[in-house]
Amino acid sequence: MPLLAGLLSHIAEGYRSYHTPGHKQGWGALAEWRQLLGDEVFQMDLTELPGLDNLHDPQGIIEKGQQEAAVYFGAKETFFLVNGTTAGILAVLLAKSRPGSKVVLPRNSHQAVIHGIILSGAHPVYLPVSSHAALGLPGHITATDLESCLAALDEEALIVLLHPSYYGLAGELRQQVLTAHRYNCTVLVDEAHGAHFGTSPHFPLTALEAGADFAAQGAHKVLGAFTQSAYLHCQDKSDLEGIRDALRMVQSSSPSYLLMASLDVARCQCRLEEEKWDTAALLGERLRQEISRIPGILAPGEELQEVPGVIEYDPTRLVINVRKLGITGFEAAEWLCRERKILVEMADFQNIVLILGPAGVEKAAGALLEGLDAMAAACTNSRSAAGHFIPDPLQLPIPRQVITPRDAFFAEHSLLPPASALGKTAAEVIAPYPPGVPVLCPGERVGEEVLDFLQEWDAAGGVWPGKSRGSIKIVTGS
Known part of the structure; x- marks a missing residue:
């Protein structure tokens, strides 16, 4: 664990702190807070000091920690993330898509993917996802649907796949990656809940084993890392500088050494606890x-x-x-x-x-x-x-996209009651939770089916972000 070892070596030197953070390695912390957490937490909450490296240009202990992670997880390059799997997803979308390019994604993708599309200005192409009514579980896209989409698209695109879902379900990932690569498409896998898959043959194959170009894993979801800690694994080294530039945009310039050390430890612990x-x-x-x-x-x-x-x-x-x-x-x-x-x-x-x-x-x-x-x-x-009738968001037709998510996000908007939103253009994501499947994304036309669904969802006791305000963000003038 090179990063942890470097921190412990620094602490052993007994330096006096005239640098950030303001708690001065615990000496300036509230006494009760310090007593609760212990001295070691404050001593390890450090910043970029001589010998402690820099996350955004690693050449020492952080670089060594990332290299150890890449070797263990089977990547050509691994980046430590201190803003969750979200940071990795946003970075790849910024580096590998651009205004006007296409991003193909399942309709039940995490909101981070939608946010990345807003940032990059790309055009989303949503793939339908079906569900199992008796079990109440959303499924996955199929390789056949992906093939049909890419054949009709007739251009290179970034493909974002989900593996596994929040329910632990995995689809035809290997076949989907092969299909995407046949059409010269880059594949990013949201593997937030699958960082442990490589530990045992009882688990689904990993995204990297399936041939993905990028895989973003939440090390805090099931491994021992602290909350917000994640990995971005890269097999495609053609634009690593672009990934680094994007990570500088979406991650703090003062990353937590506690979070980074926990990533180092989580990788080591994962290897030690495979049995x-x-x-x-x-x-x-x-x-x-x-x-x-x-x-x-x-x-x-x-x-x-x-x-x-x-x-x-x-x-x-x-x-x-x-x-x-x-x-x-x-x-x-x-x-x-x-x-x-x-x-x-x-x-x-x-x-x-x-x-x-x-x-x-x-x-x-x-x-x-x-x-x-x-x-x-x-x-x-x-x-x-x-x-009992339970509305299913995956049974809805995917609404018509009239402007890009980015244009909708930056457009002037109004708050309208649902009854007045019919035929207007949405300026926000509306994703009833759970399972968090979007029924509306920015730039989509609000149809009668969506409004009926939201009414049924409300009657069934469901919620969605923004429900409490009783209105939908609509692009003004749409």
């Missing part, structure tokens, strides 16, 4: 079987491959469907929190999602099973969610 990841994967499969024996609850395993476009799944990402209990996933998550002090990763209308890992989850498995069993017993089945 534990293998055990966690097997535990996930066992828990699926045991949870599915509880009346009214299903933890799908092989059933996940029935979701459109899905061929693999992450066994440590537990999706638990509670539809037959007559409650929503939101209610299940709230009950487990209130009654058993169990916090889940996310919830939707039908499911809760839990993340397993090497960190002693086997010891907690019994408490989880007991909690789920007690929750099922507590349900009175006075109502049934099985027949």
Whole structure:
């Protein structure tokens, strides 16, 4: 762990601090705050000092840390990110697309991809994604749909793929990358939730194994890095200078050494704990079987491959469907929190999602099973969610793009109630959560189907960013 070793060596010298940050390695920190966190945290919260390197022009311990990460994850070059996977996605979009160029992406892409398109001025080409109604799960695009899109596009484009989804589902990534490369397209994979895939054959293949040119991974999602810490892995070295320039734009000029050190440690820990990841994967499969024996609850395993476009799944990402209990996933998550002090990763209308890992989850498995069993017993089945209508954003037609997302973002806008927005041009992303699938993106025409959907989503108890204001941002004069 070269970066961590360099920090510890610096601390051992006993320097007096006449530089940033203002807490002066703890001497200037609030006493109670220092006592709570401990001296070491403040001592390691450093800045660019002699021997400590510079993230934006690394030639020392940061460079060595990034090289170690590249070797382990199988990249030709790896960049440390201190602003999450988002920073990597934005950097690639800025470096590999430009005003007027095409970016092909699934309709259920993370909002960071849309934001990158706004920054670059590119034209988005959205690919449809289908869902599995009974499980309430969004799927993936297919290689066939990608092939048809690229054949019709007849020009080189940047392709952004999602692997895996928030639910741990993975699609035909290898075939999709091969298809994209056949059309001379560059492939960026949003692998925010897949940094652990290389640890065991029980996991889906990694984006780099599938041949992706770029893969952005959230090291804090499932590995041991601090929140906001991520990696950008590059196989395409043709424009690394462009990537570096873009990263300087989207990352702080004063990056946290605590975050960077945690990336160094997370890579080392991941390598040391590969057998534990293998055990966690097997535990996930066992828990699926045991949870599915509880009346009214299903933890799908092989059933996940029935979701459109899905061929693999992450066994440590537990999706638990509670539809037959007559409650929503939101209610299940709230009950487990209130009654058993169990916090889940996310919830939707039908499911809760839990993340397993090497960190002693086997010891907690019994408490989880007991909690789920007690929750099922507590349900009175006075109502049934099985027949309850739940609107599905992926069933909507993709709206017509009338101006680019960038033009819509920078245009003058007005706030209109939904009923008055029909036929107007959206100036914002509206993505009901969960699963966070956009029903409107900037520059798209607001259709009647979208307005009907938002009304149904509201009636079902769903939310979306901006719902509380009761209006939609519309391009003025549209």
